[in-house]
Amino acid sequence: MSNQRKPAIFVAIAATVVLVLFGAAFLVGRLEQQPAVTKTVNVGSAATPSVIYAASFPDLAGTPQVLGQWNQKLLILNFWATWCAPCLEEIPMFVRAQEKYGPAGLQIVGIAADSRVNSANFVKKLGINYPVLADEARAIEFSKRVGNGFGLLPFSIILSPAGEIVTTKLGVMTEKEIEDLVIKYRR
């Protein structure tokens, strides 16, 4: 190999190494930006289906609604509040999911830790197409009883059509998670 070609080979090797390093650093950078909180694993001792189905919260007109009325559904009880930015971020996805999977037995119910007036404003603003109940004083307390130990929002608890607690989720749910639930529990 001539001496004239050595620098070119050196440049090619060095450029390859730099590209590999760049790619690795980029991937690590993207991974690090994934949300750290996705789900809670400590379901509260009071998180029994009977406790959940027996509970009632007022709807936006103030009429008490018993959660047990949805006991034949794949039920996602989503605790949220209008002051909670991540909660509002996931609601458009819930709206799409309710429209898409409602016929397959999915029922999302929002339980707002907020006033009825505030909740009603956001129901209108976000075009929420599933029932929303609101109880500023009791919603977070109840979510703590059923597994949300620290009262953080958003928090969702999912019950199967057979009346079993499937899982809980602290943080924003994804459309894929809902799709997987529907595939597993569709009626």
Place this chain on the structure above:
Amino acid sequence: MNNKKAALSRHKLALAFAALTAGYQALADVPKSVESGSTTSFASIAAKPGAELLDPEQAFRPQIRLHDRTTLEVRFEVAPGYYLYRDRIRVDAEQKALPAGKNASRRPDAGAKPTKNRYALQLPPGRSVDDPTFGKVDIFDKSTTFTVDLTTTSGSSPIATGAGSTNKSGNAPKAGPSMPAVPASKLVVSSQGCAAAGVCFPAQRHEFPMPAFASNGKGSDGSGGGWLSPLASSSQGFGQTTPPATPPATSRAMAK
């Protein structure tokens, strides 16, 4: 000649490396420090990757101190990856209700609600977030200090703070001069915030002893008006009071 070519190649290599580095910075969207008052999105607040969620008492640490006889300073230390809503910060002086009526001696706490006076705050602008769903909101995602005018309150009765409570605002207090000022028993700082990882805490209530100046002009704690930590912090409305120095971060195993 060969030396010249080699030098040229090294120069090209350096240029290529610089271009790649710049490209990485742009593509990776590395969070940059943003000055107060600028508009950004929630997504730009860097979440601590893989970190366990802190207790709210550790994510948002309030402290208070008297700046002078009529001005209180409040400092919030905000942990990286967390933010406070600017418009949900409150500072109240609370006075336990005095028993009244002839049955008071038997049931001193019956129906007694604490009297609350809300102070006017001089909050810095914070960081403006314009979220497509949430709308525009100001947050503090870094530690911040603000002042409280102890002479300006709005509430149900005047409260003596040790600073000499004399209302000078147009919207407060409702009580007239016939109502004697009563000593405030505690000062309550309320706040609400979230973790950039995508969850929000319920409103937090932090209780402090009511600071007062001693006759020598120093803080009543004898420390010359040093920073005071809360006596207790709790989630509002749930009656769950925890001591402020409860370390460490609760094990909130939040796995994927």
